Amino acid sequence: MYKSSTRSFPVYDSLRQAIIEQALKPGVKLPEDSIGDTFSVSRTTVRSALVRLDAEGLVDLQPNRGASVAVPTIEEAHDIFEMRQCLEREVMQRLCKMDAKPIIKALKSHLAEEKKYLHVDTTRSIRLAGEFHILLAELTGSKILANYVNEIVSRCSLVLARFAQAHSAKCGLDEHTEIIAAIEAGDAERAISQMHQHLHGVQDRALLNPDDQDKDNVSDILARYVTPNA
Amino acid sequence: MYKSSTRSFPVYDSLRQAIIEQALKPGVKLPEDSIGDTFSVSRTTVRSALVRLDAEGLVDLQPNRGASVAVPTIEEAHDIFEMRQCLEREVMQRLCKMDAKPIIKALKSHLAEEKKYLHVDTTRSIRLAGEFHILLAELTGSKILANYVNEIVSRCSLVLARFAQAHSAKCGLDEHTEIIAAIEAGDAERAISQMHQHLHGVQDRALLNPDDQDKDNVSDILARYVTPNA
DNA sequence: AAATAAAAGATTGTATTCAATCATTGTATC
DNA sequence: GATACAATGATTGAATACAATCTTTTATTT
Numbered sequence: 001m002y003k004s005s006t007r008s009f010p011v012y013d014s015l016r017q018a019i020i021e022q023a024l025k026p027g028v029k030l031p032e033d034s035i036g037d038t039f040s041v042s043r044t045t046v047r048s049a050l051v052r053l054d055a056e057g058l059v060d061l062q063p064n065r066g067a068s069v070a071v072p073t074i075e076e077a078h079d080i081f082e083m084r085q086c087l088e089r090e091v092m093q094r095l096c097k098m099d100a101k102p103i104i105k106a107l108k109s110h111l112a113e114e115k116k117y118l119h120v121d122t123t124r125s126i127r128l129a130g131e132f133h134i135l136l137a138e139l140t141g142s143k144i145l146a147n148y149v150n151e152i153v154s155r156c157s158l159v160l161a162r163f164a165q166a167h168s169a170k171c172g173l174d175e176h177t178e179i180i181a182a183i184e185a186g187d188a189e190r191a192i193s194q195m196h197q198h199l200h201g202v203q204d205r206a207l208l209n210p211d212d213q214d215k216d217n218v219s220d221i222l223a224r225y226v227t228p229n230a
Numbered sequence: 231m232y233k234s235s236t237r238s239f240p241v242y243d244s245l246r247q248a249i250i251e252q253a254l255k256p257g258v259k260l261p262e263d264s265i266g267d268t269f270s271v272s273r274t275t276v277r278s279a280l281v282r283l284d285a286e287g288l289v290d291l292q293p294n295r296g297a298s299v300a301v302p303t304i305e306e307a308h309d310i311f312e313m314r315q316c317l318e319r320e321v322m323q324r325l326c327k328m329d330a331k332p333i334i335k336a337l338k339s340h341l342a343e344e345k346k347y348l349h350v351d352t353t354r355s356i357r358l359a360g361e362f363h364i365l366l367a368e369l370t371g372s373k374i375l376a377n378y379v380n381e382i383v384s385r386c387s388l389v390l391a392r393f394a395q396a397h398s399a400k401c402g403l404d405e406h407t408e409i410i411a412a413i414e415a416g417d418a419e420r421a422i423s424q425m426h427q428h429l430h431g432v433q434d435r436a437l438l439n440p441d442d443q444d445k446d447n448v449s450d451i452l453a454r455y456v457t458p459n460a
Numbered sequence: 461a462a463a464t465a466a467a468a469g470a471t472t473g474t475a476t477t478c479a480a481t482c483a484t485t486g487t488a489t490c
Numbered sequence: 491g492a493t494a495c496a497a498t499g500a501t502t503g504a505a506t507a508c509a510a511t512c513t514t515t516t517a518t519t520t
Contacts (some may be wrong), residue, residue, distance in 0.1 A: 001284065003293045007474070031501070044274070048281050055233065055285040059375075063235045064481050064502060076373070085373045088317045143306070144313045148378065164482045226494085237504070263470070272505045273472085292509050294472060 002052070009119045011039050012049035019058050019069055020130070020154050021123060022161040026071040029153065057155055061203070070158060071131065074207070077159040081203045084152045085196060088133065091149065092179075092195050094140040096188035103139050110135050114173055130157065132176055156202075164206040231377070234283070241269050242279035249288050249299055250360070250384050251353060252391040260403055287312065287385055300388060302316040302400045304437070307389040311433045315426060318363065321379065322409075322425050324370040326418035333369050337410045340365055344403055360387065386432075394436040402428065 002009060014037075018024040030181055031042040039046070050067045053059035060070045072080065092227035117124045130153050137149035140198055166198065175198040232239060245265075248254040260280065262273040269276070283289035290300045300311065325333055340362055347354045360383050371431035378431045405428040412421035 001287065003291070006293055031500075032372075044474055044476090047502095048278065051278050051281050052285050055282050057231065061233070063233045065483090066502065071345075079372050079374050082372065083378070086316075086320045086375075142309050142312065144309050144382075149311070263471075274504055274506090277472090295513095297473065 007041055008045045008049045008052075009040065009071040011035065011046055012052055014039070015049060015053060016058060016154070018156045019053075026068050026069050026158060026162045028069045030069065032066070034124060050182065056151055058158060071104065072155070072159050072162055074163070077163060077207055080155050080159055081199065081207075084149075084156060085199055087145065087149050087152055088195050088199060089192050090145060091137050092183070092191040093138055093198065094142070094145075095136065095187055096191055098140075098188050100184050102188060104184050106135065106139060106181065107132075107183070110182065111173075114176065129173075129176075132207070136179075142199060143227050160202075160206050172201065175201070237271055238279045238282075240273045241265065241271060241276055242282055244269070245279060245283060246286075246288060246384070248282075250387045252387065254299050254301055256388060256392045257300050260297040260299065260301045262296070270279075285376060285437060286381055290328065300390050302385070302392055304393070305439055307393060310385050310389055311383060311429065311437075314379075314386060315429055317375065317379050318366070318425050319422050320375060321367050321370055322413070322421040323418055324372070324375075325366065325413050326416050328370075330414050330416060334410065334414050336365065336369060339412070341403075341406060341410065344406065348403065359403075359406075366409075390432075390436050392414055402431065405431070 002012070014025070015030070024030075032046045032050070035046045036043050050061055054061035054067070058070055061067045110128070114125070114128045114132065117128060119125075120174055132147065133153050134150050137146040138148070165221050175194065177189060179194045179198065182194050233244070245254070245260070248378075262276045262280070264327065265276045266273050280289055281290055284291035284297070288300055289297050291297045340358070344355070344358045344362065347358060349355075363378050363383050364376065367376040370376070405424065409421060409424045412424050
């Protein structure tokens, strides 16, 4: 859908990656000038990248006050995870109706990658874990479903950045293995159930931290640093 | 997600509506200059509207050769309808778990509108039929699900414009009535089945015209008009 | 006459520019 | 000392301008 031959694509792609990898945290301002300087392009070019990221829900573009990394509310967080459950259930349903052979081959190859970097390169490891889900969606052959899954997985990263403790983002490798096994057996019910539990686990680690909700509120943070009777 | 206080919003919204209502047919070129003239805005403004429509899949934005209304292939058409089935099944599932009262009230009110314009204003009638599905999604309370349904319904209009005969786009009013009844009864299974049949009907009317696949191929159209031995 | 090549025109890609809006700091008043 | 107001600086909104690319027409050659 997005053509890479344009100048704004690298800007879009880098911002996207940075947000997903939580280098750019929710709420961070994204001024057109400085981004343009970084990539040596004009604001016009930056702007079109921001418009697209806004359309995808990763960036919040407010009139006259610029762009910032989206800050999902707790309600939106639940909404996003629920949608993800729906989409990935559909993925499981479809994969289990298809010829398992080529699917399993691709999945096992990916799993090997995941194993390879598990305790070696954390950033890459997290990225691969996310890409496992995108690969699953792509293997259905449906471009639209793959697109939606891609989008929702990105937004989940945003939710994790906002609410979860550091690196609880880790997708269980064992769980991925079990999902593959269920698909190989053509057992849709089991695949769906495994996936459901898997996602529920991620969600739980992320959203069961009610205290973290004021993470980005400066005064609340500073309040904890005030020395009494100074 | 999109802020209406900007100058590009009206451009975006009008183009979108025109595409959905099939006033702008698939493949039609959308030159920045002339659109800018129409709305009395600069190309810069038009461009950001086009970028967004491209992200939503309604417009095809190709580097150095501009924008045109997206032309779904037959494969994409099936893909879109299959995705729509998935999303609207989810809508039914959720609605049937909720308090039926306020939902039914909203739906019946909408249905009255649909009846009112049935044989009076065709354009409006078709629009209302589409909006029925969007209303259903909105009533789930999930912004994301509503967004996705909105998007997919728009893209279905595009598919109908591309493949269906004129005005077979009509959503059956009776079918809407039955869907409401199933929700009122809290019968998820029936609601899902009704919705499935309803959408399948629309899809069939649209896609079971194999001869129409070369609609936009000028030589194929003209071939039918050549008088033999002229 | 058909095919190729060259030039003109039209359209898009991107940077630059100016006006409008917002955020922040400083000042005055209560 | 706190609040309201005013001025400054920074940032965005949107139009214009120029360069690059594509499309179409015209000219040339075979």
